[in-house]
Amino acid sequence: MERVGRVLDAALRVLLRYPLCDRCLGRLFARLGRGLDNAERGRAVKTLLAMLLDELRLSDEELETLVANGGLPQPAAPGSGASTLAPCYICGSKLEEVISELGGKAVKLLEEVRSEVGSFLVGVRAGSEYEKREQEVIGALGLDTWESIRREVKRLVGKRVAGELSIAPSFSSPDVLVVVDLDRREAGLRFFPILLRGRYVKAGRYISQMPWVRRDGTRKYKLSIYEACQGLLELCGGRRLVIHAAGREDADARMLGDGRPLVVEVKDPSRLRPFAPVSRFETLGPAPWAYVVIHGRATREYVRTMKMRSSRKTYRAVVVVPEGVSEKDVANILSLGNTIVHQRTPTRVLGRRKDTVRRKRVYELGVNVISDYLLEVLVRTDGGLYVKELIEGDGGRTTPSLSEVTGKSMNVVMLDVLRIEQ
Numbered sequence: 001m002e003r004v005g006r007v008l009d010a011a012l013r014v015l016l017r018y019p020l021c022d023r024c025l026g027r028l029f030a031r032l033g034r035g036l037d038n039a040e041r042g043r044a045v046k047t048l049l050a051m052l053l054d055e056l057r058l059s060d061e062e063l064e065t066l067v068a069n070g071g072l073p074q075p076a077a078p079g080s081g082a083s084t085l086a087p088c089y090i091c092g093s094k095l096e097e098v099i100s101e102l103g104g105k106a107v108k109l110l111e112e113v114r115s116e117v118g119s120f121l122v123g124v125r126a127g128s129e130y131e132k133r134e135q136e137v138i139g140a141l142g143l144d145t146w147e148s149i150r151r152e153v154k155r156l157v158g159k160r161v162a163g164e165l166s167i168a169p170s171f172s173s174p175d176v177l178v179v180v181d182l183d184r185r186e187a188g189l190r191f192f193p194i195l196l197r198g199r200y201v202k203a204g205r206y207i208s209q210m211p212w213v214r215r216d217g218t219r220k221y222k223l224s225i226y227e228a229c230q231g232l233l234e235l236c237g238g239r240r241l242v243i244h245a246a247g248r249e250d251a252d253a254r255m256l257g258d259g260r261p262l263v264v265e266v267k268d269p270s271r272l273r274p275f276a277p278v279s280r281f282e283t284l285g286p287a288p289w290a291y292v293v294i295h296g297r298a299t300r301e302y303v304r305t306m307k308m309r310s311s312r313k314t315y316r317a318v319v320v321v322p323e324g325v326s327e328k329d330v331a332n333i334l335s336l337g338n339t340i341v342h343q344r345t346p347t348r349v350l351g352r353r354k355d356t357v358r359r360k361r362v363y364e365l366g367v368n369v370i371s372d373y374l375l376e377v378l379v380r381t382d383g384g385l386y387v388k389e390l391i392e393g394d395g396g397r398t399t400p401s402l403s404e405v406t407g408k409s410m411n412v413v414m415l416d417v418l419r420i421e422q
């Protein structure tokens with residue numbers, strides 16, 4: 001009963017100061033009573049006040065104010081005549097109309113993209129005039145049971161959309177955000193970035209992941225995977241692409257087999273249709289030397305785990321041995337199968353990476369002697385092992401290395417990634 005007293009007391013203080021509609025009054029007590037609409041809460045409080053009017057011991061002036069501010073039924077007693085119902089201080093008694101109008105606009109907008117959208121979220125632009133007045137009321141009365149008008153509008157518009165279009169709301173990964181503006185009574189759609197997972201293949205050499213432009217503005221490599229994905233930008237009507245890849249090979253190495261996992265992020269898309277439900281998409285780059293195959297939609301979580309995962313890889317290297325290759329060399333190289341390699345950060349990447357020692361396993365090795373001075377080496381290793389250095393030795397920074405076990409200098413002239421294991 002004490003609670004009832006406190007609620008009534010708060011409601012009385014509010015209404016003696018501000019005229020409020022049912023919804024705006026009810027919102028101040030939104031944390032009390034589950035499953036009720038704020039307008040119901042407001043009406044209930046007003047009804048109770050009306051029933052207890054005689055016991056409130058108000059002055060005639062207060063009584064008149066309360067009746068006007070709350071839109072209460074005229075009490076029989078006071079002689080001041082009919083009081084007029086004042087417009088709501090927070091919403092000008094327009095909130096019901098605004099919510100209904102915004103709900104209608106949101107439904108209409110989403111109806112047009114219904115077939116492309118699996119889930120939605122409603123957002124209410126912050127800083128509206130309603131919000132400012134609401135803050136003033138809450139601040140003046142020190143209430144702690146309120147919810148914000150933004151939250152209420154969000155919920156009510158969302159409920160209407162879900163009900164009329166049977167699209168599910170999603171708080172974690174919605175396809176589209178419906179942004180409503182209370183002051184301007186407008187609704188707009190914002191599509192979230194589309195994440196597409198797939199793999200890229202480089203059948204040629206001298207192809208970088210991102211366009212590589214020198215300081216003088218010229219291109220270092222003519223082709224890039226980024227450019228091979230441009231078709232996706234067009235398909236989704238997006239503004240910008242971001243490429244997330246699971247590591248990278250040197251630009252002069254081919255990336256063969258199933259390719260390397262990547263996620264293409266299309267920023268500010270204006271269409272979702274091509275990928276809901278997801279279809280296979282293949283794009284050729286500026287030349288058929290690089291292509292991307294899209295397998296489906298991805299989540300942010302997928303991008304995170306894809307980047308962290310260290311997959312085993314199989315490489316093929318063509319190696320020049322200036323001193324010539326002997327049978328003993330081949331045997332020594334093959335002895336490196338199933339070995340732990342200690343690798344200090346390669347000299348060529350020291351500028352970009354800190355100097356540490358990595359421990360990586362070489363699982364299998366295969367050697368084909370192409371000529372007296374030329375070897376083809378096949379090697380399956382842990383992800384993250386630098387293969388060029390495993391062969392050439394990097395001045396002893398990688399040990400053991402093919403160069404170390406043969407005692408001969410070696411030079412990798414071609415490198416291919418044959419397979420990245422899932």
Ligand SMILES: [Zn+2]
Binds near residue numbers: 022025
């Ligand atoms: Zn109101």
